[in-house]
Amino acid sequence: MATDMPGGSGMAKGYEPQQVEGRIYQYWLDDNVFDAEVNPHKESFCIVIPPPNVTGILHMGHALDNAIQDLLTRWKRMSGYSALWLPGTDHAGIATQNVAEKELAKQGVTRHDLGREEFVKRVWELKERHHSHIVEQLKRLGGSLDWRRERFTLDEVCAKAVREAFVTLYEKGLIYRGAYMINWCPRCETGLSDLEVEHEEHEGNLWYIHYPQSDGSHGVVVATTRPETMLGDTGVAVNPNDERYASLVGKTVRLPLMDRDIPVVADDHVDVEFGTGAVKVTPAHDPNDLEIAQRHNLPSIVVIDKNGKMTAETGSYAGMDRYECRKQVVSDLEELGLLEKIDSHTHSVGHCQRCRTVVEPLVSEQWFLKMEPLAAKGLAAVQSGEVRFVPERWSKVYTDWLENIRDWPISRQLWWGHAIPVWYCEGCGQQICTREDPTKCPACGGSELRRDPDVLDTWFSSALWPFSTLGWPERTPELEYFYPTSVLVTGYDIIFFWVARMIMMGLELEGEKPFSEVFIHGLVRDEKGRKISKSLGNNIDPIELIENYGADALRFALIQLITHGQDLTYSEDRMVGARNFCNKLWNASRFVLMNQDEMKAPCPFGTEADCKLSLADEWILSRQAAVLEEVDGHLQRYDLAQAAEALYQYTWTEFCDWYVELSKPRLYGDNINVVEQQQWLLLRLLSNILRALHPFMPFVTEEIWQLAEPGKGSIALADYPLGNPAHRNPKAEAGMAMVMDITNQIRSWRSQLALQPHQKIKVRLVASEEKQAVLQQVEHGMKALARLEAVEYAEAAGEEKALTAMVQGVQVVLPLAGAIE
RNA sequence: GGGCGGUUAGCUCAGUUGGUUAGAGCGCAUGCUUUACACGCAUGAUGUCGCAGGUUCGAGUCCCGCACCGCCCACCA
Numbered sequence: 001m002a003t004d005m006p007g008g009s010g011m012a013k014g015y016e017p018q019q020v021e022g023r024i025y026q027y028w029l030d031d032n033v034f035d036a037e038v039n040p041h042k043e044s045f046c047i048v049i050p051p052p053n054v055t056g057i058l059h060m061g062h063a064l065d066n067a068i069q070d071l072l073t074r075w076k077r078m079s080g081y082s083a084l085w086l087p088g089t090d091h092a093g094i095a096t097q098n099v100a101e102k103e104l105a106k107q108g109v110t111r112h113d114l115g116r117e118e119f120v121k122r123v124w125e126l127k128e129r130h131h132s133h134i135v136e137q138l139k140r141l142g143g144s145l146d147w148r149r150e151r152f153t154l155d156e157v158c159a160k161a162v163r164e165a166f167v168t169l170y171e172k173g174l175i176y177r178g179a180y181m182i183n184w185c186p187r188c189e190t191g192l193s194d195l196e197v198e199h200e201e202h203e204g205n206l207w208y209i210h211y212p213q214s215d216g217s218h219g220v221v222v223a224t225t226r227p228e229t230m231l232g233d234t235g236v237a238v239n240p241n242d243e244r245y246a247s248l249v250g251k252t253v254r255l256p257l258m259d260r261d262i263p264v265v266a267d268d269h270v271d272v273e274f275g276t277g278a279v280k281v282t283p284a285h286d287p288n289d290l291e292i293a294q295r296h297n298l299p300s301i302v303v304i305d306k307n308g309k310m311t312a313e314t315g316s317y318a319g320m321d322r323y324e325c326r327k328q329v330v331s332d333l334e335e336l337g338l339l340e341k342i343d344s345h346t347h348s349v350g351h352c353q354r355c356r357t358v359v360e361p362l363v364s365e366q367w368f369l370k371m372e373p374l375a376a377k378g379l380a381a382v383q384s385g386e387v388r389f390v391p392e393r394w395s396k397v398y399t400d401w402l403e404n405i406r407d408w409p410i411s412r413q414l415w416w417g418h419a420i421p422v423w424y425c426e427g428c429g430q431q432i433c434t435r436e437d438p439t440k441c442p443a444c445g446g447s448e449l450r451r452d453p454d455v456l457d458t459w460f461s462s463a464l465w466p467f468s469t470l471g472w473p474e475r476t477p478e479l480e481y482f483y484p485t486s487v488l489v490t491g492y493d494i495i496f497f498w499v500a501r502m503i504m505m506g507l508e509l510e511g512e513k514p515f516s517e518v519f520i521h522g523l524v525r526d527e528k529g530r531k532i533s534k535s536l537g538n539n540i541d542p543i544e545l546i547e548n549y550g551a552d553a554l555r556f557a558l559i560q561l562i563t564h565g566q567d568l569t570y571s572e573d574r575m576v577g578a579r580n581f582c583n584k585l586w587n588a589s590r591f592v593l594m595n596q597d598e599m600k601a602p603c604p605f606g607t608e609a610d611c612k613l614s615l616a617d618e619w620i621l622s623r624q625a626a627v628l629e630e631v632d633g634h635l636q637r638y639d640l641a642q643a644a645e646a647l648y649q650y651t652w653t654e655f656c657d658w659y660v661e662l663s664k665p666r667l668y669g670d671n672i673n674v675v676e677q678q679q680w681l682l683l684r685l686l687s688n689i690l691r692a693l694h695p696f697m698p699f700v701t702e703e704i705w706q707l708a709e710p711g712k713g714s715i716a717l718a719d720y721p722l723g724n725p726a727h728r729n730p731k732a733e734a735g736m737a738m739v740m741d742i743t744n745q746i747r748s749w750r751s752q753l754a755l756q757p758h759q760k761i762k763v764r765l766v767a768s769e770e771k772q773a774v775l776q777q778v779e780h781g782m783k784a785l786a787r788l789e790a791v792e793y794a795e796a797a798g799e800e801k802a803l804t805a806m807v808q809g810v811q812v813v814l815p816l817a818g819a820i821e
Numbered sequence: 822g823g824g825c826g827g828u829u830a831g832c833u834c835a836g837u838u839g840g841u842u843a844g845a846g847c848g849c850a851u852g853c854u855u856u857a858c859a860c861g862c863a864u865g866a867u868g869u870c871g872c873a874g875g876u877u878c879g880a881g882u883c884c885c886g887c888a889c890c891g892c893c894c895a896c897c898a
Contacts, residue, residue: 014860199895206898224898237898271898279898288896347897361896393825397893400824404894492893527833529891560846563834566826567892571833573847580860591857637837645835645845660857668856744864751864757855787855 010707011593015586017550020703025139027702033714034144036084038481045081046482047073048466049145050490050498051153053092054130055099058137059532060524060558060570061491063542067555068521068562068640069489070143074695075635076486077144078720084482085144086469088151089131093417093458094188094196098354100126100416116415123416127152140543142551142698144716149478151469153461154418161468162418162461163435165509170422170433174370174508175410177422177431179363181287182409183350186308186322187357190413191366193457194406195496197359199348206275206345207330210338211236211253214261219253220245221340223275225347226285227333228326231258231314232303235281237292240266242277256338257329258315265296287361304360322360367411367420367454374504375402387503387513390638391564394492394520401496408501410457417455424450463501466514483510487517495520519638522567524558529569545575552697553579559696560648562641581648582700585693588656589704592682595667597675615739615777616662617681618732621724623654624688629723631692644696651689658740659685662781669780683708688721695720735774738808739782742775745805745812746786760789766811767793775810 012019028034036046047069052058058066069085077083100123101111111119131152138145151158169175183192207227213219220236233255238245245264252261262281269292270279283293283300293300303314310317310325317325333339350359379402381387382395389395411420423432427446432438440447461468466488470479484506490499499518506514525531526538545554557578561568613621627650634643666678686708694701694715705715712718746763755761763786765775772793775782779791801816 011857013858015858222898226898269896269898275898281898286896286898288898291896345897348895397825400894496894561834564826566834569833571847573833576860577846580858583860584858587858587861589857594857633837639837642835642837649845656857657862661862664856747863748865751852754852757853757863784855 011586011590013587013590015550015583015700017552017582017699018547021140021142021546021551021699024699024702025142027706028144028714028716029147031714033716034085034146035148036082036146036482038477039082040481042080042082044482044486045073045076045083046086046485047084047487047489048086048469048485049088050488050494051088051090051151051462051465052134053090053095054127054134055092055095056130057133057541059539060542061532062137063141063554064521064524064558064562064568065489065491066138066141066143067558068519070141070698071555071559071640071695072487072489072519072635073144074698074716075720077716078691078694078718080719082481084146084149086149086151086482087135087138087143087145087147088153088465088469089127089134090462091127091152091154091417091458093412093414093455094190094354095458096123096127097414097416098188111415120415137541137543140546140551142555144698149469153458153465153468157471158461158464158468159418161464161472162456163421164473165460165464165505166421166456167433167435168509169369174373175367176370177365177367177411179365180368180409181290181361181363182366183359184306184362184364185352185355185357185359186306187355188352188414189306191362191364191409191411192352192359193409196353197350198353199350201346202349203344203346204349206343207333208276208340208342209256209280209333210340211255211262211280212338213248214252214254220248220264220278221276222278222280223343224280225345226326227329228310228317228322229282229285229303230255230280230329231310231317231325232282232284232301233258233260233262233280234283234293234301235262235296235298236264237267237270237279237281237296238264238277239270239272240268242270242272245278256336257332263296263298265292265298267292267295284363285361290363300363302363304362306362306364308357308360366409367422367452368407369410371405371407371504374508375405377507378402378500378504381503381507381513387516387518389518389520391520394495394518397492398495398500402500408457410460411452411454412457413453414455417458418461420452420454420456422452424452426450459497459501462498463505464509466502466506467510472510484513485515487519488515489519489521491523492520493523521562525567525569527569527571529567540570549575549579550582550699552582552700555698556581556644556696559640559644581652582697584652584656585689585697586700586704588651588660589686589690589708591660592686593704593708596679596683614666615732615735615774616659616781618729619736620654620659620685621727622729622733623650624685625723625725625727627654627723628688628692628721629725632722647689647693647696651693655685655689658736661785662778665780665784691715691718691721694718735777738771738810739775739778741807742810742812743782743786745807746788746814749803749814750787755787757787760787761814762790762792763788764792764794764813764815766813767809771810 049069050065052062073083073085104110183197185192204225206223206225208221208223209227209230210221211219222236236253238249248264249266252263255262269288281289281292281298283290283298284302285304301313303311304322305311308322310320312318317328320328330339351357352359379399382398389398421433423438425441425444425446426448427441428444430441430443432442438449441449466485467479467483470476470483472479488499502514506512523531530538532539542554553575557574561574627646630646631643634646663678663682666674669675690701690705702715783791803814805812
């Protein structure tokens, strides 16, 4: 037989990804397979990568996210689209600055020691290090990214977009500056948006503190979770309907420790049920208190500074850390006999998303983006279906957030990021926000200008990503062609941070949605269902898995695990299963290829009387048509796991376990026409399998493709196979189902009788003529599969000692005497 | 306080518009070096589909309620 034919002979017995992947990726790069061009004759397809943060390396969640994007891109590329998957990374302002600070801390250095310029230089170095590993990871994963178009959120192209966006929004009156109470991280020394604060249940206390009335009478007891803030109290509030305190309203009480008289006011906000029904009012350090204070004209006294230390206003407590101060205040109150009691009390405490420090609500000067007008457009786009979430339920999450949105504080008191393009005239105080750096004040002509020291929230530049990467605000051909992009693929954890803001910015600045669909997937968790994090040490570098199992196995395993926006649990078992599947495909291909004679293509079907499609041929063609159609439907609906499952089952069970086995008797027969036809058909079926699987498992399929059809170019540019309805053949499927059932029945008997492989048996099939005809079509194959020596077709007859079964209207008879051995 | 998701075989999960004996992978048991593959082949065991009602000829699949687990949002001094 033709075991030395092209392809087959060069193939190792097992698939060895390490021997293949690097070479194949280089081949793709050399052949510019991933380069997407503006091509008016093709429809465009575009995905912009969610730019990974340059804070570190990619984890399994990224591997999943990118496996999905690559799958979709490859599928569309093969389907005739000019498909662009645009790479890039994110400077990730606060996150990266934190990482850099931690590295410095190991050397005992702070960013302040270095100064802004030197510090930023160090962060750039850190960015380069992480960036190169990230790029390496994406390549190892097989990402079909157009590297020529790579962007970084802080590069000059993106910077220009950021500048244009800020100035445009400023000119529209949507950006304003002011002093407002927002979250402040005392460690990072910057303001934060609400999204950047994570709340955690904290088992704390409720301290009951006695504030005597100024005239020396009893006064009031207030309950607080933060006793240290009492130093900044400027009032006590009670509910206007609370009769217990009616007589106190309008009077003053003596603030202990500070010896200040503060008024008792009546305010609806106070809950009669909670604590004592009396609330201490600290306008400088609590948003609710601030509102009460504004309603009653109470002054604000700042007692905690931007580093979490007590201010000079606190007298003897000045300079103390806030928690140290808390202890001191409590003990001092206790000493004065003013601490009534302490209850344990669980409440949620806000922490800085990046450094876990407890945030402090503080009034600070910040830039804000007005959200209502933007949100209105963002809401309309999703409500009208212009932008569609998959799964659909996330659109409700999106909608709920936008309907209750507050203005976005966009300035950060950081050093790493896009500088805010605003200058202040030292002469007249004029605010200058322009596209070009100003040299003199347009109001007074003064030339002493001071640039705003703040930078923008990193998500501001991320929000522009779908169009900044395409060259906006320039009207580039790429922008015209690829925008709006096709689909955004990301986890549900950044719907607010990123997805919503991209939609709003795209609509506001470019006048069009940034993408038509948002495919939301879950987060990858470890075997124990825990979130992946550095502190837990469960942060696996996908490259480790790629080295152990191959990139295709990793990708396929992850794709198989996707459920509808549900979190997915990574497990080593899945990796093994996917690796085995790659190997199965490799070996099935090896079988097909080593059984290829030199083809006289196209195969001359029907030139001989016996050279026509067998039942098995018709069946497998029908099944393949059905599966390809099914896969197409799954892909259209983003049911990627189901598409993978359908291909897996088809390839392994139907193609390998049944069809390949059924083909052997024909393949090894001596009718040359039959042999050639069988070879041709196997190759053709394999070609479809390879192409259908390529978006899932790019490396192994490309390698086999190259071996099978050298010189035909990359499989990545071949046509994605669609189910051919003409091949659908219900009759053949029903016929094969009968054959398979009968074969299984015989196999089962063989197993029960503990027959050895060399022991062949003879069975009698009692069936109508029509069914006999069907069975005879695959008799050779069936005999091989069930290890039959012979099949007799007969009229019904009684057997004395025989196993019999009715299978789909066929009586299967295995005589126990004479039929074995 | 609102909202969302989950609860199916020992484990991880599929089950489209309700329809004949509920599936996969891994694991388990038994037997196979059958000329692509032991990362394999074959045979086999395993489920009161969270609980309790309802609609229906028929429900894992639809409706109501409940329980438990998880997540998100919210100005719970």
